[in-house]
Each structure stands twice: as structure tokens, then as C-alpha cells.
Amino acid sequence: MCNTCGCSSAKEITENPGMTRRAAVGAVSAGAGALALTACGSSMDSDATAASIDPGAPAEPTDMAAVADVPVGGVIKATAQGTSVMITQPTEGTFHAFSSVCTxxxxxxxxxxxxxxNCPCHASVFSTEDGAPQGGPAETALPEFPLEIKGDRIWVG
Known part of the structure; x- marks a missing residue:
């Protein structure tokens, strides 16, 4: 009698020693799949790039950047008073402020x-003109915030 499983046949022990190779590969694959799903759907607590800055517009108009800091056709990330925004100038003299938090x-x-x-977490790309997703898994545009030019400064909120 086998001490491991209690069977009475030595032949049974050698032909069926426990987990088969197929079962082992299946178990490893299932574990890897579960780990991947957990990583994609996990909470943001451990993600260093997660939104740690307020995702909304400033509660009151806030001086965020100089007009000269935003290149024509480009974007900058500006942070002031605990709020971070993406400020764009898609065409000369036209500015937009978008949330810096990926949707x-x-x-x-x-x-x-x-x-x-761009979102470094899952490679979403957003338009500098309207915040619309241009690629990646994001399906919703970045929220746009009110923006006002006062002199040579950009105020958001």
C-alpha cells in the first residue's frame, strides 16, 4: 500500500504520480492570467504614477503657467496649489487646460x-486640441477646465 495516496498498486503510483505536466502548465497559466488581470484592475494605492494630485480644476482661478511656456502645437504639465493640469496651445493663441488624470x-x-x-500606465494618447483619446484603452476625453489669459499668464479654474 502506498503511504502517499493510500492506493494498493505500485503501478498506479508510477503511472499517476500526482500532478501531470499538462495540469502543472495549466495551473501556472491560470495563475499568470489572474496576476495579469489583478495588475490591470488593481487599486491605485501601489501605483507610483497614480493620481496623487487633485484630478479636478482648481476651486478658484489659479495662475498655472506663463503663456511663453506653452509651445505652439504643444503641451506642458503645470502644477499649482495641489492641482496639476495639461495646458495646450494647438494653434497660436488658442489655449486649453485639461485634467492630468487619465480617464x-x-x-x-x-x-x-x-x-x-500620454498616459505612461497603459499607453493612452490624448489630443491637444480637445482632449479626445487618440489611442490606447482610454475611451473618454480628458475633462477640459476653464482657462483665462491674464497678461502673459495662464489662469485655470
Whole structure:
């Protein structure tokens, strides 16, 4: 009698020693799949690029940047008073302010070479003209905030 499983046949022990290779590969694949799904759907607590800055517009108009800091056809990320926004100038003299929080899973987006708005977490790309998603998993545009030019400064809120 086998001490491991209690069977009475030594042949049974050698032909069926426990987990088969197919079962082991299946278990590893299932575990890897579960891990991948957990990573994509996990909370943002452990994500270093997660939104740690207020995703909304400033509660009151806030001086965010100089007009000269925003290149024509480009974008900058500006932060003031705990709020971060993406300020764009798609054509000369036309400015927009968008949320810096990706609409996919809440990561902080960045200005990529001052030309596009990109999410480093899942590779979403957003338009500098209207904040609409241009690629990646995001399906919703970045919220746009009120913006006013006062002299040579850009005020948001």
C-alpha cells in the first residue's frame, strides 16, 4: 500500500504520480492570467504614477503657467496649489487646460516631447486640441477646465 495516496498498486503510483505536466502548465497559466488581470484592475494605492494630485480644476482661478511656456502645437504639465493640469496651445493663441488624470484608470498623464498627452500606465494618447483619446484603452476625453489669459499668464479654474 502506498503511504502517499493510500492506493494498493505500485503501478498506479508510477503511472499517476500526482500532478501531470499538462495540469502543472495549466495551473501556472491560470495563475499568470489572474496576476495579469489583478495588475490591470488593481487599486491605485501601489501605483507610483497614480493620481496623487487633485484630478479636478482648481476651486478658484489659479495662475498655472506663463503663456511663453506653452509651445505652439504643444503641451506642458503645470502644477499649482495641489492641482496639476495639461495646458495646450494647438494653434497660436488658442489655449486649453485639461485634467492630468487619465480617464482609463486614473494615472497621471504626461506631456510627451511637448507634442502629445500620454498616459505612461497603459499607453493612452490624448489630443491637444480637445482632449479626445487618440489611442490606447482610454475611451473618454480628458475633462477640459476653464482657462483665462491674464497678461502673459495662464489662469485655470
Amino acid at each position: 482609463h484608470q486614473g494615472c497621471q498623464v504626461n506631456a510627451q516631447k511637448e507634442k502629445t498627452i
